[in-house]
Amino acid sequence: MNKLLIFDLDDTIFETKSIKKESVKPIFDQLEPLLINKFGTALTAQIIPELWKYPFDFVAEKYKFDKHQNTEFARFINEHEYKLNIRTFDDFSVVENLKQEKILVTTGFSKLQHAKIHYLGIKQKFSEVYIDNILSSERVFKKGIFQSILLERKIEPQLVYIIGDNPNSELKAGFELGLHTVQVAKFGQEKSDYANYCISNFNELIPILK
Incomplete structure (x- = not known):
């Protein structure tokens, strides 16, 4: 075979x-207030860069995101219109x-x-x-x-x-x-x-x- x-x-x-941050920045702009509400400004400032660097599920598990943060982030992801300049x-x-x-x-x-x-x-x-x-x-x-x-x-x-x-x-x-x-x-x-x-x-x- x-x-x-x-x-x-x-x-x-x-x-x-290689995905430019501008391509997905609106998603993070929507997510940031949710994270600040749960984690505060200082910890959110630590979480956001990690979301750029690591898979979402890894970061969500590390910081114990609740169902609301997970579902809202998924909604932001799924409602965003992507235009990616990648190869x-x-x-x-x-x-x-x-x-x-x-x-x-x-x-x-x-x-x-x-x-x-x-x-x-x-x-x-x-x-x-x-x-x-x-x-x-x-x-x-x-x-x-x-x-x-x-x-x-x-x-x-x-x-x-x-x-x-x-x-x-x-x-x-x-x-x-x-x-x-x-x-x-x-x-x-x-x-x-x-x-x-x-x-x-x-x-x-x-x-x-x-």
Whole structure:
């Protein structure tokens, strides 16, 4: 059987920091008063920069956001009209030319993740796209999505490669399921214990797949 490649999006296919703050600033302008009301000005001034830097669910858990903050932030995200000036990493052309089937699995807010995919122009490069919506009441996380893909396709774990940057998300999930895990370390990250391989350029993926 042919190998199946499952890719992450953020900081794997493109650099998330390349999203200009002006593109999403209105969302944070709406969120800030809610945070000040709960946490005060000083702590909010600490939280906001972390929301720019880290995934929302990580920050929300760290500071114990309540349901109101979570749902309101999701509403701001879903009501915002996105215009993103973003592009893939230069070596994404290597991924485009791989003959194996490719699936995209990304975590975040559904509308924002779809906007990223749209403005990157990559949807047609993947046979399927799955979004792990972080505030969904039926969320199964990436591990659940990977399990569904395995069951639906009746594919052996040793034929599946998980390719992403996050040790605590797709790499851990893939490792626990016995899949091949390839860490994309574009920024010099240390190799994770959950990674079977670690690459800094997609050209390094070619010999791994052979």
